[in-house]
Amino acid sequence: MSDYRSLIQKRRTFAIISHPDAGKTTLTEKFLLYGGAIALAGSVKGKKNSRHAVSDWMEIEKQRGISVTSSVLQFQYEGYCINILDTPGHQDFSEDTYRTLMAADSAVMVIDASKGVEAQTRKLFKVCLLRDIPIFTFINKMDREARNPFDLLEEIELELGIKTYPMNWPIGCGKDFKGVYDRNSSQIISFKGDSGKHEAEATVSGLDDPNLKTLIGPYLHEQLCDDIELLDGAGYEFDMDAVRHGRLSPVFFGSALTNFGVEPFLEEFLRMTSSPLPRKTIEGEVDPFDSDFSAFVFKIQANMNKAHRDRIAFMRICSGKFEKNMEVLHQQEGKKIKLSQPQQIMAQEREIIEEAYAGDIIGVFDPGIFSIGDTLCAPGKKILFEGIPTFAPEHFARVRQMDTMKRKQFVKGMSQIAQEGAIQIFQELESGMEEVIVGVVGVLQFEVLEYRLKHEYNVDIRLEPLPYQYIRWISNDEIDPKKITVTSDTKKIQDLKGHHLLLFTSEWNIRWALERNEGLELTDFSRG
């Protein structure tokens, strides 16, 4: 195998998702610890009020204790080159999570063992299922009082509609969390360690080891034997094909804080996941081992660095090798461009990179030319990756700028944030940009909009929530929107591309409009 092929073969690219506080940041940090990228856990993230995770950029994230942007980390472990895509830990940003999942080949779902699947993050987890990628579950915080593992599995299956297969089984919980039983090798991995600053010390023994009872105590020993019998008799069969298509989730138990179970999880995860997968294009698939470079943009983030006011376009490399300053074709614009200042986040620092390969995520400086879903490839190639769908907004507000003298900043800020895909902008028919209607997928995005306009563009706005819940694009161009008959609580608007839309307060009103206007065709997505 050539060097180039083996470099791609060793790459793993996955997204990590969780409820806020379930332990995503801690687990990521422990991966870095095991990969040797950091020497001492705790150096990445401090106490809550001085919280400063590598992946948290925005001030608002620190204030709210949630992560609203996603970021990328790369580290090495046992010969693998691992790209972790962090995702926002709140369901109001599930669209951002979806885009990030587009760039990943698998996902890790972190669940708090005492809380299980929480109501407010159900939507976030369900987004994972839309992508048909392998989903691995890490049930965290076993060093605390945890819910019964059987109940947790049942809850995941019922709430998320995915089958589960425990790869290992916890021995006790809370202060009595002794280790895990690995079902594949039928061995016990018990742990010892300090406060989690260093790697946990693991001892491996068989279930019939005479010392085991002393090690874990007779009560836990008996319970473990009963649980294993039950699991082997009643659980689903392990089916790798179902795992690959996101229909069966391998489940691992552990504690990111104490490092118990982190390494067995990482090892097994790397063994079960594949190297970068082929990507769909309009005309077929792109093989990651193809020597010609290709990539697509899945995320755009402005003002990550306040001092530079820069805008970064994140792209997933789908094939070939990327080299600094290489010239690529930007398909959507039909232009050749030089990708300048390519960046990658290696453990704790952002650095300029010289080269990158299929599976890697790079951030490039964006002078305002990229849109989400854009394709970049070697000049002369005719590749066009399938676009990234936008979610129909579910909340609407009228946005007015307070100081009309700042019109330019207002328009710039609104347009840039809309290009990032964080909001969608609409106008009333025959109105200007002084007042616009903004649609979002989650209400927290309004808060972020207000905050960012103030802090990044120095513009104050007034948000007036609107009662609409459903948005529909009018798909027949020949219809004059002014002539459409609608109920008094339905609003006629247009998007920035001039497409006409209707905003409804109920499904009943949608039916009403369709019945009264012969030939009217409505869709719940934009034609682009």
Ligand code: G4P
């Ligand atoms: P998130 O990124 O998913 O939001 O969660 P994060 O890792 O920030 O963890 C949230 C809190 O849960 C942190 O405590 C963290 O220390 C704790 N935690 C994470 N994993 C475990 C675990 O396995 N066991 C236990 N007992 N706790 C865990 P905090 O008090 O909010 O922050 P800090 O003061 O510890 O920094």
